[in-house]
Amino acid sequence: MIWKTKTHQYSATVCQRTGKTCPALARLARSISEAMEQATSATNEDFEFDGSSKLSHCTEGCHATFQAKSDSIRIFCGTQPEAAIKNLNVYADLIFGNTCCPLPSGIVKNPPCAMIEVSAIRPRKTTYAPEQLSV
Secondary structure, eight states, X not given: OEEEOSSEEEEEOOOTTTSSOOHHHXXXXXXXXXXXXXXXXXXXXXXXXXXXXXXXXXXXXXXXXXXXXXSEEEEEESOOTTOOHHHHHHHHHHHHOSOXXXXXXXXXXXXXXXXEEXXXXXXXXXXXXXXXXXX
16 A cells, blocks of 8 residues: 655555555554654764564564665564564665665565555755746
């Protein structure tokens, strides 16, 4: 499922346990994106953080691992707390990316049951021509 706000685009997979998109995952993604938006005045482009959380509003009680950067956020549900974020990102590149590359078969032993990727929408730069061109 894909949806947009004025500042972000959200791309979410369907939960493999429920067969639906996860509202708890969407709420966490929205909260993290709002926090990153508020942090922009006090941080630079290289600011990032990662962590984990238990999704208490999830009916399955999933553990979520996330990584937030200034231009993107990824959250992985149903992961083990010790799961390597690097390997989860490689797996997410297969799902959300537009390129294909081979991966070792055991890179993610227990794939996430659901994922979401949040991309910041950068404002378009408007340029004005000094003169109107006539035909």
